[in-house]
Amino acid sequence: MRPERFDTVLRHARITGGADSTVDVLIRDGRIAQIAPVIEAGDAVDTEQVDLDGRFLGPGMWDNHVHFALWARTRRRFHVAGASSAAEVCAMVAARVAAEPENDATLVGVGFRDALWPDVPTTEALDAASRHRPVVLISGDVHCCWVNSAAERHYDLAHAGLLRETEAFELQRKLEVEPDDDERIYAVEAGASAAARGTVGIVDLEMADNMRLWVRNCAQGLGLLRVRAGFYEDMFDTMVERGVRTGDVVEKTNGLVTVGPFKIITDGSLNTKTAYCHDPYPGTADHGIITVPPAALEDMLDRATQYGFEVAVHAIGDLANTSALDAFAATGARGSIEHAQLVQPEDIVRFAQLGITASVQPEHAMDDRDAADVLWAGRTDRSFPLADLHAAGARIALGSDAPVATLDPWISFAAAVSRSRDGREPWHPEQQLSREAALAASTCSARVEEGALADLVITDADPMTAEPDVLRRMPVAATLVGGAFTHTRL
Template sequence: MAAQLFIGAKVFTGASEGEFATAFRIVDGLVDWVGSQEEVAGEEALDLGGRTVVPGLIDSHTHPAVIAGTAPAVECFPPAVASPDELVAVLRAHADQAQGEWILGRGFDDTKFPGARMPTATDLDRVSTDRPVLVWRCDAHSAVCNSRALEIAGITAATPDPDGARFERDPDGRPTGVLTELAAVQAVAAFIPAPTRDEQIDALVAIGDELTSRGIVAVCDLLSTRVDDPLHTFRAAADRGMRTQVALYPGWDPQHPLADLRPGDREGRIRVAGVKVVLDGAYSNRTAWVHEPYPGSCDHGLSLVPDGEVRAAAAWARRNGVQLALHAMGDRALDRVLELFGDEEPWLEGVPSVRIEHATIVSDEYLDRLRAARMSFGIATHTVFFFAEYDGYRTALRAEQVPDAYPIARLYAGLEPLALSSDRPATAWSGADDVMLSVEAAVRRRTYNGVDFGPAAAISPAQALLLYTGRARLLSPLEGVGMLRPGFEGSFVVLDRDVFTVPSDEIAGVRAAETWIRGERVYTAAR
């Protein structure tokens, strides 16, 4: 029996805001005991030198499969890219190294560009006119491509818009290269050769290494169908060394119905945990589905999936004993969730049957309705969104909505299954899965450019950490993570500074010094 005793630490157990210890023991990869080091004086132990320890972190909404499926794409996130010219420059520099015909990028945020100007095919034709170019917007719901990509996809002035999406056009009706919402993007992206399965597996292993460097030991992949045969591909990555525990949520596609799960698909460290349906778009590009039109317009955003398909996805989830995850940002989309499922009987125990992803606008009244519903609901939301994408939210939200936008304190007090998450790479910031960036945003409620955003919704560092640990574990069927208590995995992070006592404007600078998974040190920061 392999036993390891750790002493000399400030151990945040993840069980509550105020539960700390100074020592813990791991036996055969599981926590065997947690308490005071005075209780184990004289025993052989690894002294952590007074450093702060937190449970291994959970990113409850992220997209490793999207990153692996678009591995050749160059990152174009803010703050490095802040204009169409800088976007063109990054893509040009990438073109010489890009393998294959396509030149790909991801992550630009046009709301940070001068005049909030969306780049077009004319801009990307400066990168190349011979090779197709496509770059995803930061929300991953929209993109822009060059003229060659439009030609390959056969998109002309006569091409009708896809359902729930748009090919943006100039005053003469000609496509501008701007692809708004998923179906429009897919009309072009379908022509991009997919990475080979080996390339996808290697990309997932590299992503796992990056996650451990941030102290993240478990994730929920909320669009796992962006790689081939996701369950087996992720399990192959685990065989090659990826240590991250992964809950997979394939996307619902009525054109390619999901097969029912087989024995073992819902078991193990890599498992199918649910199915995802995208109900609406995003606030940062005004495609979230809203009751009142966006300021200065008559636009109510986009409803992307008919009710019948949403119910079909729910029936699949119920039949297969997994969660239904619903992307809903706008207040109209959130109301639709309750209209469709509020009176339905839950089908899962221990975790919510229905997860709401993002949940941008949550009033007291809406939270009361969630709690009163027959269905069991949980929420995965964000603080990195308003931190990074303030420019878009500033113009998309009406003034009276701001107090209800990402109201983390209200949600923390009113809904147990709750998590903060990154949504990487669909977030307008480089390194969006830096947990401490989200924690600081939750504590300070301040944007990247120093604007206070709903300060009444601020929470404490301990509360924010719980939304990546002990509270996050209540949202998803991930096993043995989120707390340092007997019976849980011996997975934890040693921090380089004490996140609970550093000045609030230095929280984002706190780093993982070491990451341990099941009693094995898998990452040590360079000194």
């Protein structure tokens, strides 16, 4: 147990984005108390001294859009990402089923992206591959499930085959209530993995009672992250009854967890071809779907404001973004638009004018570039328009949408500044963010300064100069939350 007065001095640190000379940093009571060329050991009962040996000290990284429990489960599930056809996925399922002939538990696979497949995912093909074992395959964007007939019977579904949007989410909720081998182990492993990548905080938008979930997580030893715990419409009345507001500290979480935003999903996704757009999808009259009509969205934002909740509105297509911005303008609600993947030029400036955060996931641009070039042909100059949003003065927050992309802020950072991956040419490089802007969008404070919370990351490379491939695998030496080490290899 730490004594009442416990100081930590980080010696020979190079501040990220600062001068090349080293400094010492004194941490006291969870905050940065002093930064100086040399700091003498004080009168603390105990002082921990850590030599950084010239490593880079920066503000801790945030992932501003995570589905944490789903990410924890997904890390252990059957992965079919990278398959280029329905036939290839079926072959992977058949091999897995054959390797486990005595296992009759539902096989849950994750990661397929069928937008550009040459064949169609069918019930018949999946039934042939899976024999009598229930199979549920969750798409990479989580907005679609491909299920066989055995899963249809097991989960009492309306039909097998492809389930999209609400049907897909309802099935995933059923999967979540089924007991896993050890949910606590999954969560702790996922938290440790995040800390090892320099993550100090997340905005968790899990479809669950997140307040209760994080009280349990903290009680079971997952005290590695700060969490802003969001909620959905089915929890709205419960949150009102609890008398909480966005920003309130959740009891029994050691001050790490606060009440997050009210999440509203208003359209679908690109790969599922349900993102709601001004223009129809190629060869169709289909504009995608709007799950919350404008009048209903305004009512929800009004009610959220009445009870002190910020709002996080999921909007991917440009018409969904227009609708969301209209609702913010009409109600004066505060919060964010999550994703903002396709935005009309006249709407970009409205993010800044209305004070609405663009909560974006740059790695999705790398995952979706080929699909976007086909499904949003002629419009991709305003797809993931990060530089335009920044130039307009909008506040940007970077995230992963884990498990859609990996919970690793450095991957988001690298995608934002390079718009490239796997050696490919940058995709619309005019929309690259500067490193300074990307750092500000990845942290609560882009500066290491006296008085700030000691939520810090120590890296072997300088984020301001490292090549994009180095950024993606950024060597993290240590992570601190409130001055306490949550990860270290020093």
